[in-house]
Amino acid sequence: MDSAIEVADLRKTFRPRNAPPVEAVRGVGFSVGEGEFFGILGPNGAGKTTTLEMIEGILEPDGGRVAVLGRSPWPHSAELTSRIGVQLQTNAFFEFLTVTEQLRTYAQLYGQPEERVEEILDVVGLSEHRRQRCEKLSGGQQQRLSIACALIGDPEVVFLDEPTSALDPQARRNMWELLRKINAEGRTMVLTTHYMEEAEFLCDRVAIMDSGRILALDSPASLVAGLDAPTHIKVGAHQLSDAQVEDLTDLGVQRENGTVEFETRDPQALLVRLAEAGALEGLAVRTANLEDVFLGVTGREWRD
Ligand SMILES: Nc1ncnc2c1ncn2[C@@H]1O[C@H](COP(=O)(O)OP(=O)(O)OP(=O)(O)O)[C@@H](O)[C@H]1O
Ligand SMILES: [Mg+2]
Numbered sequence: 001m002d003s004a005i006e007v008a009d010l011r012k013t014f015r016p017r018n019a020p021p022v023e024a025v026r027g028v029g030f031s032v033g034e035g036e037f038f039g040i041l042g043p044n045g046a047g048k049t050t051t052l053e054m055i056e057g058i059l060e061p062d063g064g065r066v067a068v069l070g071r072s073p074w075p076h077s078a079e080l081t082s083r084i085g086v087q088l089q090t091n092a093f094f095e096f097l098t099v100t101e102q103l104r105t106y107a108q109l110y111g112q113p114e115e116r117v118e119e120i121l122d123v124v125g126l127s128e129h130r131r132q133r134c135e136k137l138s139g140g141q142q143q144r145l146s147i148a149c150a151l152i153g154d155p156e157v158v159f160l161d162e163p164t165s166a167l168d169p170q171a172r173r174n175m176w177e178l179l180r181k182i183n184a185e186g187r188t189m190v191l192t193t194h195y196m197e198e199a200e201f202l203c204d205r206v207a208i209m210d211s212g213r214i215l216a217l218d219s220p221a222s223l224v225a226g227l228d229a230p231t232h233i234k235v236g237a238h239q240l241s242d243a244q245v246e247d248l249t250d251l252g253v254q255r256e257n258g259t260v261e262f263e264t265r266d267p268q269a270l271l272v273r274l275a276e277a278g279a280l281e282g283l284a285v286r287t288a289n290l291e292d293v294f295l296g297v298t299g300r301e302w303r304d
Contacts (some may be wrong), residue, residue, distance in 0.1 A: 004157050004188040005032040005055060010064035012050050024050040026212035027064070037179075037189045039199040041294060042209035044303040048192040049089050049161055051209070055190070056086050056159050068157060082110060085155030089162055089192075091146045095135035099126055099145060102134055103152060110153030117152070123178065124148045125171075139166035147175070151182065158182065160191040164198060176201055196291040206290070210298045220290050227296060229288035233270055234261040236282035248273055 012025040025047045032038040040048045053059040055066050057073030057080065066073055071080045093102055103117045121127045124144040129137065137145060143166045150158060163179070164172045172195075179202060183189045193199055199206050200220045208216040208223075216223060230251050237245075237260040245253060250264040259282060264270045267285065274280055 002034045003031040004034045004036070004069060005030075005038075005190065006065070006067040007031065007051075007055060008065045010051065010054055010066060011062045012047075012054060012059065013062055014050075023212055025054070025061075028209070028212070028214055029064075030207055030214065030217060032188055032190060034188055035183070035186050037183045037202050037204045038191070039203035039206035040190070040192045040209060041194075041196070041199055041206055041290075042192075043298055046209040046298075046303075047212040048209055052159055052161055052190065052192060056084065057081070058086070082153060083156045085150035085153055085158045087146050087150035087158075087160045087163055091142050093134035093142070093145065096133060098131050098133055099137070100130045102145065103148060106149045106152045112152055112154065116154075120148045120152050123151070125174065140168060140171050143167060144171070144175070147178075155187065157188040157190070160189070162192055162194065164193070164195065172198070196289065196294055200290045208294060208297050215297045216293065220293075223293045224288050224290060227288050227293055229292055230263045230265050231267040231288075232261055232263055232286040233267060233274070234259050234282070234284040234286070235274060235279050236260075239279035239281055240277065244277060244279075248277075 008029045010025055010028040014022045014024055016022070028047070028051055040051065042048050050059065054061045055068060055073060057076055060074050068080060069083055071077060073080060094105065097105065099121070100117060103120060104114070107114065107116050121130055124147055126141065126144055126148065129141060134142065134145065143163065147160065147163055150160065164175050167175055176198065179189065191202065203220060205217065205219050206223070207214045218226070237255060237258050240248070240260060245260055248262060248270065250262060250266065250270060252263040254261045262270060
């Protein structure tokens, strides 16, 4: 697979006037294949947005190399800009413009025909709001508008910085379907998110960042498999005597709110025995997921 993005030893230190320097990105490297859906995960302040903005050509790196579609994004090149779509973490609209006017401005910037505006309004489900002023849109609607702006130029590479953070559950699911469709058209996608389920659903591979470095990088399934974590099986406690619970316990057991939860490495055997005991009421099975990987890699402390 050819790569759409190559990043090597990327670095950025912010030097605010009245505060100590912040080493936001400290030697990040990865490549994203053409047509790949790549995710960047990490706690608040990990350096995700800073990394993205250097790849997008918005921020000048202090060190390292970036190539997007074979070109350096810094200094700006109009040729490259026309081939990428960028959705920023903070929306920047011309607030007095209506939705249509905003999109028309972007369409002109990207040399797209007028019809593209209607098409993209439909794609992000904003047709009904086309005459509304941008400043009057709800948070989720603004987010969909910013995604529309990122897509209007028919980009080969799409960058999305937390694209679903303000969306309701329906809109989020719809957005996932939309992003998958856009990716299936052959576009390379790079997204950041705090939703592990979103990353598992969308991304071919994810990088987990913390404190300006990549700590893990693989497909969500491989990362989860690498944890080698036990399975948790929960049933209603009333169905089992203490002796039965003791007998069934493999790695560990926990009682809570009228349930009993077993930890096991052999879920099949335990499920069979629970079925034999007639104790499957309230059954819930939880295997490790990307969230377990994330917490394992980044720890559980609060971030600034
Ligand atoms: N312009 C700036 N000036 C000074 N410090 C900055 C600037 N931009 C970012 N930082 C700092 O750099 C670090 C990385 O910030 P960044 O925005 O890249 O994090 P992030 O991973 O995107 O976080 P979040 O999940 O909260 O969006 C943080 O400590 C942040 O405070
Ligand atoms: Mg960010």
